[in-house]
Amino acid sequence: MEKNIIKNTHQIADEQIRNSFPDIIGEQKSELGQYMTPSVVAQFMADFFTNLHSIEKIKILDPGAGIGSLSSALVESILFKHNNIKDIDLVAFEIDIKLYELLEDVYDKLEESCRDLNINFQKRINNSDFIEKISYLLSNELFENEDILSFSHIIMNPPYKKINSNSKHRKLLRKVGIETSNFYTAFLSLAFRLLEPEGELVAITPRSFCNGSYFLPFRNDFDSKMSIKRIHVFHSRSSAFKDDEVLQENIIFLAKKDKVKGKIKITTSTGIDFSDFTEREVDYSKVINTNDPNKIIHIATDDLDEHVIERVNAFNCTHKDLGVTISTGPVVDFRMKKFLRKNPEKNTIPLLYSSHMNSGLIEWPKEGFKKYNSIIDNESTKRWFMPTGFYTIVKRFSAKEEKRRIVSAVVTPTSFKYEKIGFENHLNVFHTEKNGLEELLAKGLSVWLNSSIVDMYFRQFNGNTQVNASDLEILPYPDYEFLIELGSEFKNNKNLSQKHIDELIEEKLISEKNIKSINPLSVIKIVQKMSEILKEYNHQKNVLDALAVLIIISLLNLRPGHISWNELIGSKKSAHEIKDFIKEYYGKQYAITSIKNLLSSIYGANLLNIKEGQISLKTELIDHIRSFLSGRLSYEQVMAKH
Numbered sequence: 230m231e232k233n234i235i236k237n238t239h240q241i242a243d244e245q246i247r248n249s250f251p252d253i254i255g256e257q258k259s260e261l262g263q264y265m266t267p268s269v270v271a272q273f274m275a276d277f278f279t280n281l282h283s284i285e286k287i288k289i290l291d292p293g294a295g296i297g298s299l300s301s302a303l304v305e306s307i308l309f310k311h312n313n314i315k316d317i318d319l320v321a322f323e324i325d326i327k328l329y330e331l332l333e334d335v336y337d338k339l340e341e342s343c344r345d346l347n348i349n350f351q352k353r354i355n356n357s358d359f360i361e362k363i364s365y366l367l368s369n370e371l372f373e374n375e376d377i378l379s380f381s382h383i384i385m386n387p388p389y390k391k392i393n394s395n396s397k398h399r400k401l402l403r404k405v406g407i408e409t410s411n412f413y414t415a416f417l418s419l420a421f422r423l424l425e426p427e428g429e430l431v432a433i434t435p436r437s438f439c440n441g442s443y444f445l446p447f448r449n450d451f452d453s454k455m456s457i458k459r460i461h462v463f464h465s466r467s468s469a470f471k472d473d474e475v476l477q478e479n480i481i482f483l484a485k486k487d488k489v490k491g492k493i494k495i496t497t498s499t500g501i502d503f504s505d506f507t508e509r510e511v512d513y514s515k516v517i518n519t520n521d522p523n524k525i526i527h528i529a530t531d532d533l534d535e536h537v538i539e540r541v542n543a544f545n546c547t548h549k550d551l552g553v554t555i556s557t558g559p560v561v562d563f564r565m566k567k568f569l570r571k572n573p574e575k576n577t578i579p580l581l582y583s584s585h586m587n588s589g590l591i592e593w594p595k596e597g598f599k600k601y602n603s604i605i606d607n608e609s610t611k612r613w614f615m616p617t618g619f620y621t622i623v624k625r626f627s628a629k630e631e632k633r634r635i636v637s638a639v640v641t642p643t644s645f646k647y648e649k650i651g652f653e654n655h656l657n658v659f660h661t662e663k664n665g666l667e668e669l670l671a672k673g674l675s676v677w678l679n680s681s682i683v684d685m686y687f688r689q690f691n692g693n694t695q696v697n698a699s700d701l702e703i704l705p706y707p708d709y710e711f712l713i714e715l716g717s718e719f720k721n722n723k724n725l726s727q728k729h730i731d732e733l734i735e736e737k738l739i740s741e742k743n744i745k746s747i748n749p750l751s752v753i754k755i756v757q758k759m760s761e762i763l764k765e766y767n768h769q770k771n772v773l774d775a776l777a778v779l780i781i782i783s784l785l786n787l788r789p790g791h792i793s794w795n796e797l798i799g800s801k802k803s804a805h806e807i808k809d810f811i812k813e814y815y816g817k818q819y820a821i822t823s824i825k826n827l828l829s830s831i832y833g834a835n836l837l838n839i840k841e842g843q844i845s846l847k848t849e850l851i852d853h854i855r856s857f858l859s860g861r862l863s864y865e866q867v868m869a870k871h
Contacts, residue, residue, distance in 0.1 A: 258442060263297055266386045266433065269501050270481075271302035277431045277459060277483040278382060281307060289778045290380040290423060292319035292359045292416055296328055296512065297335040297383045301741055305341050308346060316349045320380070322359040329356045360412070363419045364401035370579060380423050383430040390728030392495070394437045408446040414438055418447060423457050424486040428813040436462075436480045436692030439526035448524040451484075452517060459483040459494040460516075461668035462530055463501075475844070478692035480528070490519070504827065505776045509533065523703050527689050532816030533749040534689055537810050540734075540749075541686040543742040544707040553666065553674070555698045558652035559613045560604065568610050569601040577603035578614065580651040583624040586638040589675060590723065593644060604651045614649040615658075617642045618665015621674040622656040623701060627694050634687050637678035637697055639671050639719070657698045676715040677707060681731050681750055751789045755782065762857045766850060772838040776819060776827050781836070782848045783810040785854070797858075799851050801843040804828060 266274075281287070287307065291300035300319055307314050320338070323329045336352045343350035355362065390412045392399050402409065407418045413434050421430055438444040461481040490513040497507045509531065515528055515538075528536045548555055560580060562569060570577050573594060582600050585686050594602040604610060619641040627634050640650070642665070652658050659666060659674055666674070677683060683704070691700055706712070718733060719725055731750055738744040759778050784807070786800050804808065804825050812818045828844060831837050838845045 232561060235730065266298045267501060268298060268302070270433065271298040272382060273461075273501075273503070274299060274431050274481055275302040275306040277481065278303070278306075278429050279344050279458070279483070280427075280429060281311045281382075282313060284381070285313060286318070287314055287382055287407070288378075288380045288425075289317045289320070290383045290385075290420065291319070291721070292383075293319040293384050294323045294328075294354075295386070296331040297321065297339075299386060301335055301339055303382070303384050304343070304350075307759065307829065308342065308348070314348070317351070319350070320355070321350045321353070322355045322362070324358050324359065326356060329354065343699060348707055354687075360419065361401060362399050363423070364405050364407075367405040367419070367422065368401075378742055379428075380427045381425050381428050383420050383424060383428070383432075385416060385420060385430070386433045387413040387432065387434065387761065389413050389435055389847070407450070409671070409799075410443045411437075414444060414447045416452060421451070421484070421486060426486055428486045429511065430484050430486075431481065432484075433479055433481045436478050436526075436528070438863055439528065439692065439705070440523075440690040440700060441697060445523060448526070452519075452524055454486060455484040456487050456489055456491075456513070457482055457484050457493055457516065459496070460528055462497045463493070464499045465499060477573035480692070483706055490514075490517075495528060495530055499774070504738075504823060505774060506823045507818055508820055509818045519865050524830075525703060529689060532812070533747070533752060534685075534816075535536075536746045536749050536816070537682060537685045537689070539703055539746060540682050540738055540742075540744060541739060543744060544705045544711075546706045546708050548659075548702055548704075548706060551670070551674075551706060551712070553663055553664060553670075555701050556658050556660065557698050558622075558654045558658055560651045561654045562601065565604065565613075568605040570603040570605065571598070571601055573603045574605075576605055576607065578606045578647045578649045578651060579645050580604040580653060581622070581640065581656065582653045583626070583655050586622070586636065589638050589679065589719075589725065591640055591644050611649070612653075614651050614661060615663050616665065617645055617647055617650050619668045619671035620650075620652075620665055621659035621671045621678070622652065623659075623678060623696060625655045625696055627696070631694075633684050634694075635678050635684050637675040639675045641668075657696065659701075659702055669713045669720065670709070671716070671721035673712030673714070673716030676719050676725065676730055677712065679727075679730060681727065682734060685749065707737075747789050747814070747816065749816075750833075755789060756788060759787070759854075762854050765857065766853045774827075776823060777831055779811045779815055780807055780815065780824065780827065780831065781806045781846065781850075783839055784837075784844065785851070786810075788814045797851060797855055799846045799848075801807060801845045803842050804844070807844065807869060 240854055259326055271311075285508070289300055291297065294300060302320060304317060304319070306454055307317065319339075321332060321336070323332050325402065332354055336354065340350045340352060349402065353701075392410055392412060392415060394403075394410075398412075398415065402415055405422075407415065409418060411416050415428075416450070417432060421554065424430060432500060438447055459482065463479050484541075492510045493513055494508065495516075496509075497505075499505055507530065511529065515527065515535070517524060527538060529538060569580065569584075573579075573719050580601055580603055581591065581593065584600065585591050585595055592703050606614065607722065618640075622638055622640060624636045659671070665671070678701075683771070687704070707715070715733060718729075722729070735748055735750070756775065756778055763778060763781065784800055784802060785797050787797075803820060807828075808819060808821055808824050828837065828839070832839055836847055838847060
């Protein structure tokens with residue numbers, strides 16, 4: 230009975246915080262950067278640790294503990310799975326007094342359950358600022374007088390909030406050699422300094438630290454002291470913190486305090502039900518290239534992601550090789566508001582926002598625009614402008630669920646009858662020493678940046694909705710000659726389609742770069758086409774996720790590069806054969822349990838035949854797919870035949 234009580238401790242705490250303190254999910258959450266960990270995620274994270282079976286004593290740290298969801302999940306895991314552990318020391322930090330009181334109740338329940346199982350449980354809860362206290366102790370070397378010494382295991386969901394450059398926290402961190410701009414990386418940096426050698430740390434964080442100049446000091450610091458062992462990616466931004474407005478993709482990672490840069494296990498799921506769980510192992514160098522001065526962390530979640538990296542890295546020019554500078558638009562509108570005008574007037578020049586971008590070109594002036602079309606040109610403003618010319622521009626921000634992360638357009642001098650132009654701060658601008666680019670180079674760069682393969686590549690290391698100039702600086706670019714070719718295509722065809730752009734780049738990869746791997750875009754197109762077909766046939770949307778579509782594709786033997794849509798023939802396969810087919814031809818390595826569970830759902834939707842372990846599609850489904858492709862029969866007509 231006691232086991233049942235302790236088994237639900239972190240779940241009860243989860244309900245308490247959401248029912249008793251809704252303000253934490255609102256204003257106070259924003260102030261402190263708190264996002265509470267759902268109980269199912271907490272349990273998932275507790276199972277990341279790899280060495281619990283081989284120790285008798287564990288020393289746990291939970292900084293920013295909230296109501297103890299993570300640490301209680303870890304203790305539960307110990308009680309139920311690791312009878313070898315007899316001593317548990319737990320140290321937690323929680324600055325919020327309301328949460329502190331709840332945390333005490335949760336830990337009292339843990340202590341009671343440990344006592345019943347003859348496990349020594351010691352706890353210490355610090356109602357203090359983690360950064361302040363640990364920075365002070367580290368800078369003054371006062372650990373001899375503190376019982377916060379070092380830890381064998383750290384589990385954490387740190388607060389996500391920027392740290393101002395001149396703030397008290399930033400100054401304290403600098404005293405201990407930590408330079409970082411966000412609370413979550415500050416917490417991580419302090420935490421892994423407290424780990425024992427061979428100690429393990431599990432954290433859920435935004436993936437924004439994987440790239441960008443702001444996080445480079447953190448990545449260098451982390452790589453010098455820690456080795457990543459596992460990464461889990463949530464494909465949906467909202468899945469891990471479904472009650473919160475989270476604008477960044479979240480990852481969970483396990484890191485160890487050692488120098489062994491071996492294999493990294495990468496797992497994924499769309500949401501926290503883990504129904505489409507995938508897993509793979511890759512060499513450390515494929516995630517973090519030790520020779521890369523930027524220490525970019527590439528998270529290739531499947532073979533298709535590897536093919537994307539291979540394609541983009543086949544082009545190895547930098548923006549500097551091309552003589553191009555990339556800058557953030559210099560006009561910060563709220564600081565220059567008195568000079569802004571809704572429409573062109575005397576002594577004004579064009580001011581471009583991202584909303585002026587339209588299908589790769591510029592629409593200016595824009596009627597009924599909520600922002601501004603123009604800015605006054607005078608002694609106070611002129612230093613923020615550039616001469617009218619050819620420029621490549623990229624949006625700095627995309628909408629939360631927008632399909633593309635990188636969106637580019639070309640500014641042309643013929644669009645304006647002005648000698649100068651202003652670029653608003655929400656744009657990135659490609660220029661040559663604050664002057665325009667060659668026409669074909671500007672257009673070629675825009676075509677490259679608007680390609681699907683570059684957008685897919687960018688998403689592997691950038692997990693938020695922002696595209697910074699520093700992100701664009703580390704992208705590989707084609708050589709000058711190929712960019713001029715792309716620019717010529719743009720010039721001759723202003724309505725260059727996405728399909729045409731992608732085909733131009735793929736042709737180059739095949740003909741000159743000797744790329745022979747499966748084209749990721751062709752795989753995506755097959756899946757999208759099959760999804761469209763199945764949406765008309767099946768009205769139970771819960772089984773129409775990506776894995777369900779891939780299962781049906783495998784039972785039709787549809788292989789990229791070998792597709793004859795007009796000659797579809799169903800096949801019989803076992804669950805393991807379906808798993809192998811999807812991995813070989815579609816690059817995704819799903820767990821067999823995920824496939825078996827989804828097969829049951831698809832079977833329940835009356836789409837499959839299952840007999841003696843062999844799975845096949847219903848005849849009427851195959852007929853529908855054939856009819857849809859030929860355009861002969863509607864869904865109702867196909868069903869009438871049966």
